[in-house]
Amino acid sequence: MLLRVVTEDWVSAAIIVGTLPLIPIFMMLIGWATQARMDRQWQLLSRLSGHFLDVVAGLPTLKVFGRAKAQAESIRKITGEYRRATMRTLRIAFLSSFALELLATISVALVAVTIGMRLVHGNMELYDGLVILILAPEAYLPLRQVGARYHAAVEGVAAAEEIFAVLEAPVPAGGTGVVPAGGAVGVAVDGVTVRYPGRAADAVRGVSFAVEPGETVALVGPSGSGKSTLLNVLLGFVRPTAGRALVGGADLADVSLDGWRERVAWVPQRPHLFAGTIAENVRLARPGAADADVVEALRAAGAGEFVAGLPRGVETVLGEDGAGLSAGQRQRIALARAFLADRPVVLLDEPTAALDGETEAGIVEAVRRLAVGRTVVMVVHRPALLGVADRVVRVDAVVGGADDRGDGNGGGGLGSRAGGGSS
Ligand SMILES: Nc1ncnc2c1ncn2[C@@H]1O[C@H](COP(=O)(O)OP(=O)(O)O)[C@@H](O)[C@H]1O
Ligand SMILES: [Mg+2]
Structure with a gap:
């Protein structure tokens, strides 16, 4: 020009x-x-x-x-x-x-x-x-x-x-060790205390419990007592201020966190769905999964029926954070991720919070299927899901200041239950 x-x-x-x-x-x-x-x-x-x-x-x-x-x-x-x-x-x-x-x-x-x-x-x-x-x-x-x-x-x-x-926020660096191989591994926390930076009080204090390989344990306790924090400790997202987390008998601080997370499926308290199709959202857990596996995972999670009822099925495009689905439907899609991931250890954070009775029953059934042959730690709010657990561990809120409890939480606080299918 x-x-x-x-x-x-x-x-x-x-x-x-x-x-x-x-x-x-x-x-x-x-x-x-x-x-x-x-x-x-x-x-x-x-x-x-x-x-x-x-x-x-x-x-x-x-x-x-x-x-x-x-x-x-x-x-x-x-x-x-x-x-x-x-x-x-x-x-x-x-x-x-x-x-x-x-x-x-x-x-x-x-x-x-x-x-x-x-x-x-x-x-x-x-x-x-x-x-x-x-x-x-x-x-x-x-x-x-x-x-x-x-x-x-x-x-x-x-x-x-x-x-x-x-x-770029620093993630707790892991070690280089490997989690002992084998199918379902056990996990445990041993005298774990967590104080978040900038907080005056501990989020959890001196909590101990062990989950045997293949066992399903329910964590119960009042809101804010640190249940989600304990799951974060087991995931290696939060490093305990005192005590240690054990995975397959090894100290989580010593093992490679990436390697460990490859063995864990985690459904957080508020699972995030991304703008994209249902299939893409489920496939997040295993990007290479075949279409049939995605459909199977949705079915296992109790989402098969409603997804099939959608005009475009698994190709239905969701809005940001699953817009267009009910809370229960979002929760089941998040569970489908855990089914598709097919990991030996499963951590569930209040999978039935904010659901109505009928939806809850569907998810309880899905969790029961998911728990078979896997080590499961789930935070449970409502009684329906307790039936799935082999054992219940109570987490009490940290009582301000006084060091009134360091005894941890032995298993069986609420009595043991006959496990639903898990060994
Ligand atoms: N990322 C965080 N930073 C600071 N404090 C936190 C963080 N996450 C949780 N907490 C605090 O730790 C305590 C336990 O929280 P949480 O583990 O979410 O309990 P629960 O899951 O049993 O409701 C609460 O007092 C909460 O405010
Ligand atoms: Mg929580």
């Missing part, structure tokens, strides 16, 4: 070449002047939007407890701050793009004026003048677009930095 201008008219070409670099130079100058401010603004914006989301997501709970009114003031304050922060950010964005647009316009005007002069003096053909005039703004277009994209990029960088902060 510039070449065309050069061949048509070198004066205009010289003006364009002379003014083009001004745009990036000004962009950098503006960038430097506002960088710190922009960074702060984006941080503020993302913090506010996160806060806003928390408050809104928590509204149903607050409503139930009659506290929704009290949150109105908080929401008003957040939205007010959000608006002001957005306006400040937009002002900077508008000002900088205004400056760039102005620069480009003045440069084109400069070209236009010289062409006009030469046309008047008869030094230039009308055709040439028109061609240059039409082409000149095109020369600035890409750079102006860069200016417009710049703000989108700043936003992206801010988001990416947050993501990397999570990705």
Whole structure:
């Protein structure tokens, strides 16, 4: 394009070449002047939007407890701050793009004026003048677009930095040992105490229990007593402050965590489904699995019927976090992952929380099938699932301050039950 201008008219070409670099130079100058401010603004914006989301997501709970009114003031304050922060950010964005647009316009005007002069003096053909005039703004277009994209990029960088902060957060490093081979391995916690960083109290204190290979153990205890934390310890996500976790008789601190996690299927308290098809979501557990295996896993998890009833079956596309499915359906798809993964050790965190009776019965049956021949530790909230367990371990809430219990939790707190199929 510039070449065309050069061949048509070198004066205009010289003006364009002379003014083009001004745009990036000004962009950098503006960038430097506002960088710190922009960074702060984006941080503020993302913090506010996160806060806003928390408050809104928590509204149903607050409503139930009659506290929704009290949150109105908080929401008003957040939205007010959000608006002001957005306006400040937009002002900077508008000002900088205004400056760039102005620069480009003045440069084109400069070209236009010289062409006009030469046309008047008869030094230039009308055709040439028109061609240059039409082409000149095109020369600035890409750079102006860069200016417009710049703000989108700043936003992206801010988001990416947050993501990397999570990705780069140190994960407890594992050892290099291997978990003793064999089918179902036993797991145990031995005097485990966990205190999360920045917390004044222990999340769990001095808990001990052992799960034999092939045994199904239910963890029960009040909310906040550290049941999920204990599963996280067994997964190697959380390192005990004191005590140790044993897997297959080896200290989890000494074994390779990747190797260990290949032996474990885990269904967390709130399993996340990704935007994608049902099949893709189940296949997460074993990416190479054949279609038939995916269908089989769904069937085993008690999801076969409702998935088959969907117009597109396993190819049904789910929204973010399983939008379009009920809680029970999401839970069964998460269980299907555990079936497909087919690992010797299974950790389930409250698989029947928030389900109605009929759905719960389906999941209890699915868990009973899953438990056969596997070592299972499951956090249980409601009695229905207790029937699946061979043994119940009670986890008590840590009582503030006083070191009143270090005795751990021997098995059989609530009495042993005849196991449903597991050996
Ligand atoms: N990632 C975390 N950081 C700090 N504290 C946590 C974290 N996870 C859980 N806790 C705290 O540890 C305690 C036990 O939590 P949790 O293991 O989730 O209990 P449960 O699953 O029995 O309801 C709670 O007081 C909780 O607030
Ligand atoms: Mg929990």
